[in-house]
Amino acid sequence: MRKISIDFYQRSDVIKIAKELIGKILITKWNGIETSGRIVEVEAYNGIVDKASHASGGRRTNRNEVMYGRGGMAYVYLCYGIHHLFNVVTHEEGTPHAVLVRAIIPVEGMELMRRRRGAAQFTTGGPGTLTEALAIRTTHSGSDLLSGPIGIEDHGVKVTSRNIVIGPRIGVQYAGKDALRPYRFRLAPDLVASLR
DNA sequence: ATACCGATTAACT
DNA sequence: GTTAATCGGTATA
Numbered sequence: 508m509r510k511i512s513i514d515f516y517q518r519s520d521v522i523k524i525a526k527e528l529i530g531k532i533l534i535t536k537w538n539g540i541e542t543s544g545r546i547v548e549v550e551a552y553n554g555i556v557d558k559a560s561h562a563s564g565g566r567r568t569n570r571n572e573v574m575y576g577r578g579g580m581a582y583v584y585l586c587y588g589i590h591h592l593f594n595v596v597t598h599e600e601g602t603p604h605a606v607l608v609r610a611i612i613p614v615e616g617m618e619l620m621r622r623r624r625g626a627a628q629f630t631t632g633g634p635g636t637l638t639e640a641l642a643i644r645t646t647h648s649g650s651d652l653l654s655g656p657i658g659i660e661d662h663g664v665k666v667t668s669r670n671i672v673i674g675p676r677i678g679v680q681y682a683g684k685d686a687l688r689p690y691r692f693r694l695a696p697d698l699v700a701s702l703r
Numbered sequence: 704a705t706a707c708c709g710a711t712t713a714a715c716t
Numbered sequence: 717g718t719t720a721a722t723c724g725g726t727a728t729a
Contacts, residue, residue, distance in 0.1 A: 550710070559710070561725095568725065588722030590711050607710055635711050678710050 511659045516578030516597050516652070521604040524597050525551035526692050530666035533593075533611055534658050535641040542620050542641050544611030544631055545664070545702060548693035550676045552594070552605045559682035559690075562603035573649045574603035581657050583638070583648040590635030591644050595652065595659070609634045609677070610693070611641075612703050664702070670695045 511531065518524060534543040552560040561571040561584070573582045574596055582594040582605050598604040610632045613620055620640040621629050631637040638644070643657060650657050672693050679686045694702075 552710080561710080566726095570725070584710085585722090585724065587709060587711050588724075592710060594710085609710085633711070676710070681709080 509661055510653060511661055513579050513653060516595065517599050519598055521551045521553055521597050521606060522690065525549045525606045525690070526668070526671055528595065528606055528659070529671055529692055529694050530664045532614060532660045532662050533608060533641065534660060535643060536656050537642060540616070540619065542616030543614045544637060544641065545614055546608055546611055547699050548610035550607040550609060551690040552607065553690070554602055554604050558685040559676060559679035560603070560605070571603065574605055576600055579652050581647055581650040581652060583643055583645050585645050586635065591638040592634045593638050593643050607634060608637065611637045612699065613640065666694065670698050
């Protein structure tokens with residue numbers, strides 16, 4: 508039940524951090540009420556050299572400014588004008604690394620998440636649906652994961668590299684050869700089933 | 704000012 | 717397999 512420390516986020520290897528985020532608990536707390544889920548799928552975005560990243564080539568805009576801040580903050584942006592996508596900013600200030608959280612397994616606050624999703628049966632298996640379940644919006648971009656309403660905790664579930672399936676990232680065809688890089692990580696399906 | 708596109712999703716055929 | 721939804725970023729003028 509402990510919040511992940513600042514040192515975890517500020518390391519330089521975004522691939523390693525992405526893998527280690529698998530199995531951790533993403534929590535939001537609004538008005539004293541918590542909802543949470545276990546992270547089961549992520550993607551790493553490797554800074555200015557990564558054509559799939561919003562910071563590709565050193566691009567710096569109002570939207571992605573928080574990526575250039577220190578690790579341990581939330582980067583939330585609007586995708587396709589509809590979906591709020593949540594990222595964990597990593598590395599130290601000045602290096603725009605980030606990890607996109609693509610899927611969670613609901614843990615706490617099922618009823619509230621169900622209501623937010625607006626369906627009798629709801630899923631949190633996509634980057635846009637998990638933010639809806641946890642009520643994360645673009646206005647929360649820049650939120651501090653150590654002191655703010657969005658946080659990540661380690662509840663002691665052990666995940667080894669053998670339990671992680673690696674593949675190319677989704678929806679980044681425009682990135683040329685960078686689209687093929689093995690930067691997508693998900694918990695092995697049998698483990699996902701056992702934790703659900 | 705105008706046009707095009709995207710780190711997606713749910714509801715179709 | 718296809719498509720509408722919907723808006724900020726980016727490029728072009």
